[in-house]
Amino acid sequence: MTAATATTEAAPTAERYLTINNIEVIYDHVILVLKGVSLDVPKGKIVALLGANGAGKTTTLKAISNLLRAERGDVTKGSVEFKGNRVDQLSPNELVKRGVIQVMEGRHCFAHLTLEENLLTGAYTRSISRAGLKEALEKVYHYFPRLKTRRGTQAGYTSGGEQQMCAIGRALMAKPEMILLDEPSMGLAPQIVEEIFGIVKDLNQKENVSFLLAEQNTLMALRYADFGYILENGRVVMEGDAENLRTNEDVKEFYLGLSSSGRKSFKDVKHYRRRKRWLS
Amino acid sequence: MRFFLEVLISGLLSGVMYSLVALGFVLIYKASGVFNFAQGAMVYLAALAVVGCMEKGAPLWLAVLLAFGIMTLFGIATEKFVLRKLVNQPPIALFMATIGLAFFIEGLAPMVFGSDPRALDIGIVDEPIEAILNGWGMVISKFDLAAAAIAAVLVTTLALFFQYTRIGRALRAVADDHQAALSIGIPLQHIWAIVWGVAGFVALVAGMLWGARNGVQFALTFTALKALPVLIIGGFTSVPGAIVGGLIIGASEKLAEIYLPALMQSAFGGNFGGIEGWFPYVLALGFLLVRPEGLFGEKHIDRV
Ligand SMILES: Nc1ncnc2c1ncn2[C@@H]1O[C@H](COP(=O)(O)OP(=O)(O)O)[C@@H](O)[C@H]1O
Numbered sequence: 001m002t003a004a005t006a007t008t009e010a011a012p013t014a015e016r017y018l019t020i021n022n023i024e025v026i027y028d029h030v031i032l033v034l035k036g037v038s039l040d041v042p043k044g045k046i047v048a049l050l051g052a053n054g055a056g057k058t059t060t061l062k063a064i065s066n067l068l069r070a071e072r073g074d075v076t077k078g079s080v081e082f083k084g085n086r087v088d089q090l091s092p093n094e095l096v097k098r099g100v101i102q103v104m105e106g107r108h109c110f111a112h113l114t115l116e117e118n119l120l121t122g123a124y125t126r127s128i129s130r131a132g133l134k135e136a137l138e139k140v141y142h143y144f145p146r147l148k149t150r151r152g153t154q155a156g157y158t159s160g161g162e163q164q165m166c167a168i169g170r171a172l173m174a175k176p177e178m179i180l181l182d183e184p185s186m187g188l189a190p191q192i193v194e195e196i197f198g199i200v201k202d203l204n205q206k207e208n209v210s211f212l213l214a215e216q217n218t219l220m221a222l223r224y225a226d227f228g229y230i231l232e233n234g235r236v237v238m239e240g241d242a243e244n245l246r247t248n249e250d251v252k253e254f255y256l257g258l259s260s261s262g263r264k265s266f267k268d269v270k271h272y273r274r275r276k277r278w279l280s
Numbered sequence: 281m282r283f284f285l286e287v288l289i290s291g292l293l294s295g296v297m298y299s300l301v302a303l304g305f306v307l308i309y310k311a312s313g314v315f316n317f318a319q320g321a322m323v324y325l326a327a328l329a330v331v332g333c334m335e336k337g338a339p340l341w342l343a344v345l346l347a348f349g350i351m352t353l354f355g356i357a358t359e360k361f362v363l364r365k366l367v368n369q370p371p372i373a374l375f376m377a378t379i380g381l382a383f384f385i386e387g388l389a390p391m392v393f394g395s396d397p398r399a400l401d402i403g404i405v406d407e408p409i410e411a412i413l414n415g416w417g418m419v420i421s422k423f424d425l426a427a428a429a430i431a432a433v434l435v436t437t438l439a440l441f442f443q444y445t446r447i448g449r450a451l452r453a454v455a456d457d458h459q460a461a462l463s464i465g466i467p468l469q470h471i472w473a474i475v476w477g478v479a480g481f482v483a484l485v486a487g488m489l490w491g492a493r494n495g496v497q498f499a500l501t502f503t504a505l506k507a508l509p510v511l512i513i514g515g516f517t518s519v520p521g522a523i524v525g526g527l528i529i530g531a532s533e534k535l536a537e538i539y540l541p542a543l544m545q546s547a548f549g550g551n552f553g554g555i556e557g558w559f560p561y562v563l564a565l566g567f568l569l570v571r572p573e574g575l576f577g578e579k580h581i582d583r584v
Pocket residue numbers: 027028031033051052053054055056057058059060071072073
């Protein structure tokens with residue numbers, strides 16, 4: 001079977017955890033957006049998914065979390081596996097119960113609910129006691145003390161940074177193993193972004209939560225991530241350890257704006273084009 | 281003064297019944313953004329189901345239980361077979377679907393339960409409360425008071441349910457941002473089914489109260505039209521708004537009915553009657569001009 005071949009060709013980094021195999025996504029039955037994306041998130045790691053606006057980062061995350069269907073998008077090829085099981089037919093509800101949750105781009109807090117109520121909704125899929133809920137809440141407050149001080153404020157009246165914290169905290173309430181975090185830095189002041197990435201790293205190390213982190217803020221993401229993929233036009237054009245990507249001349253040129261020669265696209269850099277992991 | 285108070289109080293008490301119908305609208309509108317034109321038809325269906333079951337020999341409590349079952353099933357079926365298919369469609373398509381639903385109910389329900397107007401006896405008589413009559417000389421109907429009390433209990437229960445329970449919070453979350461709710465694993469379909477079930481229950485209570493008071497007849501579907509000014513005044517998304525809006529409409533229409541004709545007669549001459557029929561709409565129109573989101577309508581909070 002083809003899947004078996006795929007396993008033998010796995011990235012050498014670690015055991016299989018979240019694996020996306022050559023997925024293709026089409027919106028509205030006609031708009032082809034992802035043209036065969038494959039990537040791995042090993043357990044306990046932070047993996048950055050980088051690329052310009054419109055590259056397909058959000059689409060990739062939604063293909064994993066199964067939020068695509070609500071936007072008339074379809075995964076037409078390939079597969080998504082989590083801990084060895086295919087998850088691409090699961091509803092978001094079932095997926096959250098299995099430990100994979102998405103924090104959407106633009107934060108999407110419940111504007112008329114207080115911050116604390118927002119957090120509490122995050123535990124919807126868990127059947128826990130009142131005491132367990134309280135404990136989970138305190139844990140989130142431990143990582144985001146700012147949320148505690150403003151717990152009674154309606155989310156719509158809090159700052160962008162607080163909303164981002166609220167969105168991450170709300171996801172934490174579901175006790176996830178894996179968070180798909182979409183553009184947490186969007187529209188936030190640099191020191192807030194720094195604070196949030198610091199907490200993400202903390203959660204990763206102390207709570208052992210794995211992250212797939214979509215970011216346009218390449219430099220910042222690569223400072224906190226272990227591994228990175230660069231998407232362009234619905235394809236992975238480059239991948240590597242965060243450290244290597246950060247020092248790579250072409251990445252510097254295209255995404256960090258640190259040098260200037262004439263190349264316009266990774267497409268021109270033949271040797272970066274990834275061979276497909278397996279033919280589907 | 282005593283007479284004024286009497287009019288005011290009976291107006292407020294009957295206003296509570298408007299609130300009940302409006303509440304059904306608010307619940308569904310809040311949670312799914314659907315303006316459910318069929319709410320009035322649901323009130324009619326619920327009342328018919330109760331009398332229908334009683335005619336077949338069921339005692340009142342059993343008839344109410346059966347009607348509750350019917351309303352719940354009906355709500356869930358509506359969500360499953362009509363609205364779920366229309367997810368992601370523009371609101372106007374959903375609105376049209378509920379209009380279709382209203383006609384469907386108005387046609388089907390009388391076929392099943394009979395169409396001739398009938399009385400519904402829920403064991404509360406419509407006569408003055410003696411203590412008040414003797415003590416203050418005011419006529420306050422027992423029925424109105426009981427109906428208001430039932431509505432108050434229902435509304436309080438719902439408010440507590442929304443505010444403090446897990447499902448209630450999820451309902452509010454879905455109302456705010458259903459994509460985000462989906463992303464954290466709240467199953468929208470369950471929530472919508474629950475909302476339709478609750479709206480069905482509210483319609484049942486409203487249908488029984490209205491049916492007991494005015495008879496179970498096709499005209500019950502028009503109660504929905506009275507809910508419209510209530511919603512405009514209270515705001516489409518607010519449970520307290522539905523309550524206060526109902527009270528305002530109930531009280532003002534009764535007061536207008538009593539006091540306006542004399543005023544208008546002295547100003548313009550001629551005879552004025554039937555003010556109760558149109559006054560709420562004029563009042564609502566005034567509100568639309570001054571405060572279009574209604575008294576309690578949720579302000580749209582712009583995200584930073
Ligand atoms: N719901 C949708 N319907 C049609 N096209 C879409 C939809 N969402 C995104 N796209 C298109 O898919 C491409 C990738 O978008 P997206 O995944 O949001 O990129 P990114 O998150 O990297 O900015 C864009 O060209 C965008 O216009």
